[in-house]
Amino acid sequence: MVKDKLMLWSICLLATLTVVPLLAILGEVLLRGYDQLSWTFFTEPTPTAYKTMEAIKTGEPIPGGIANGIVGTMIMLGMATVVAIPLGILCGAFLAENNKNSFAQFVSYLTDLLQGTPSVIISIITYIWVVVPMKGYSAIAGSAALCIMMLPLIIRSTEETLKILPASLKEAGLALGGNKARVMLKVQLPAAFGGIFTGVLLAISRVIGETAPLMFTALGCSFIRFAVDKPISAVPLLIWEFFNDPNLQELIWGASLFLLLFVLTLNLSSKYLAKKWNQ
Amino acid sequence: MESITPILEFKKTCVSYTKQTMAVKYVSATIEKNTITAIMGPSGCGKSTLLRAVNLMHNLYPNIRVDGEILLNGENILSMEPIDVRRRIGMVFQRPAPFPTMSIFDNVLSGYALNGIRLSKEEKMQTVERCLKSVALWNEVKDVLNKKGTFLSGGQQQRLCIARALAMKPDILLMDEPTSALDPIATKHIEELLLELQKEVTILIVTHNMGQAKRISSKSMFMYLGELVEYGDTATMFSNPTDERTKEYLTGKVG
Known part of the structure; x- marks a missing residue:
């Protein structure tokens, strides 16, 4: 019985270990990317370097998106x-x-x-x-x-x-x-x-x-x-x-x-x- | 002696899967028009192999050789185009195999679609109704013609497959143990159907089931180790077999 339980727990532990990096990747991308998703992100092309620098200077979010x-x-x-x-x-x-x-x-x-x-x-x-x-x-x-x-x-x-x-x-x-x-x-x-x-x-x-x-x-x-x-x-x-x-x-x-x-x-x-x- | 109309003749027909062994050895027999002929014998005796030679199914597998002659209305099948032969000789398989992606309606007409023959809407409707009626399936499925063929029960599926073969108006219908995957009631339906169908088509049926051969066939072949041991009237064969091997099989000593 003890052996069975030990086995079960170690399998669960190992399975969790393999899932952790996958979840971490998903989580990281979701957390960091979630803010940027907006309507314009999908409808506007990449911003030019000039526009971006202006936005950064004034502290506004970066304009444009990935439509291209x-x-x-x-x-x-x-x-x-x-x-x-x-x-x-x-x-x-x-x-x-x-x-x-x-x-x-x-x-x-x-x-x-x-x-x-x-x-x-x-x-x-x-x-x-x-x-x-x-x-x-x-x-x-x-x-x-x-x-x-x-x-x-x-x-x-x-x-x-x-x-x-x-x-x-x-x-x-x-x-x-x-x-x-x-x-x-x-x-x-x-x-x-x-x-x-x-x-x-x-x-x-x-x-x-x-x-x-x-x-x-x-x-x-x-x-x-x-x-x-x-x-x-x-x-x-x-x-x-x-x-x-x-x-x-x-x-x-x-x-x-x-x-x-x-x-x-x-x-x-x-x-x-x-x-x-x-x- | 009453005169018979031969429709199919085997003349020293041999089938071999490898160079050394023959699965069917020098079978000669004449099949009468509008009869049901049963092919009986133990497993591996070459019944299905002989049957599949008739519609040139063996042509699909390059290592199988068919020798001798098989005459359909006097013309040697083995030198004809497989497609022409198969249009005139229908086949029903052991496991019901309606085309899974087609509706019941399209399954009946699949022979035409596969031959590239176009039918008008009216002809389609008539063909479907005629064929499904002749297999006694019309009343059960007339309201669900657009459902998939696989939606039906096993027995209904097999009747659908018979209807599909009949739609091409074949001269001969080959049946390879058509009821072995079905329950007794479905089997009974199919047997009654075959007795009815022999008016329009000649049926050659491979069967494991001696009772079935006795119930429906007028002529029987008994095959053993690739040889045609005995061929004659079913009634005579069951009551008074001439060959010892037939007798042993029919009495259950081998098989």
Whole structure:
């Protein structure tokens, strides 16, 4: 009995210890960032150095916000997702259907490799492939880098979800005279939707905080911009910029809190939707 | 001797999963039109393997070989396009497998959707009503046609799968132990349904259940270790089997 209790208490203690840093991070960001959250924080772009210095001199709160970063992040995430979803699903379906084919195995290894590639390497490659030929930083280059990072996650989740579907589903479709493509499109992929959707949301939350790839590709921009062929800002880029500017350092926390809340919302909604779909 | 209309003929049909072993060995038999033929035998005797050869299900797995001939109205299935064969030969599986993301309505019509055939709204409604009526499901589901197929009970799901196969107006319906996952009452419903359906379609049914074979089939095949041991009228086979192995199986000595 004493041993059981001892065991229980030590497990509880260790579990608490692991949760402490996580809670501390959340708490720190919340406490420091909470004050900065206001309507203008989401609607105004980053303040200029002059305006900031004036505000600091007069003791007013720092004007402006992270709207340029939010717009840039959404544009790049949107473009990356739109390209990565069809490519990733097609590739995942191919891998799930041809797991014995040697080319498929090769692709599968590559996917693993891509998933483990440091983001800075992907950034450099995107820089050489997109930024150099386009003669400039742009939202397109940024979304290309994010897209490459999202692909392995979408491919894997599609493949795994398709593989765990009962074989009878596919056979039933084929037994009705459907060809493989139609059975995939009308039976297998809809049945796998929950898993694929979760994979897409996880891929988005994985890349939304990526900073290095955007430094090499999107560069940043101090005003709200919708052009896709020009340098553009992003929330993680802004955090880096704020960190480097002593006058703007206070804005770091609001931007961090925004990112954290966004990822949290994505994760929770993906869990909720997956659950709902499986019922 | 009464004349029979053959619809399906097995001619020395062999199926092998590996090079060394044959799962189905030189089966020859003629299936009569608008009958129910039961395929019986112990587990692993090749019943399902033989059945799945008829709609070219084995083509999906490159290491499985099918040899000999299977004639559908005199034409060799093995040299036909799988898609054409499967449109004419429906199949119902052991576990009810309605498409989980489709409504009851869409499940019945899924054969058309999967073949890229467009139907008018009227044709759709007529087909759904006709097929669900012929599997005696219409009265139970006519108000919930938009609910998911998986919302139904196991027996209803299996009848939905039969309706889905019938919607394509097949010549032959293959059934792979369609009632083994169902309770006795649902089984009884399906058996009554099959007796009714044989007027429009030829049924080939694999079954573990000797009682079921006796109740519904007019002809029976008995398979053992991949061979077709005995084939003939069900009544004769049950009362007076010619082969010793059939006798042992029917009396419960093996199986």
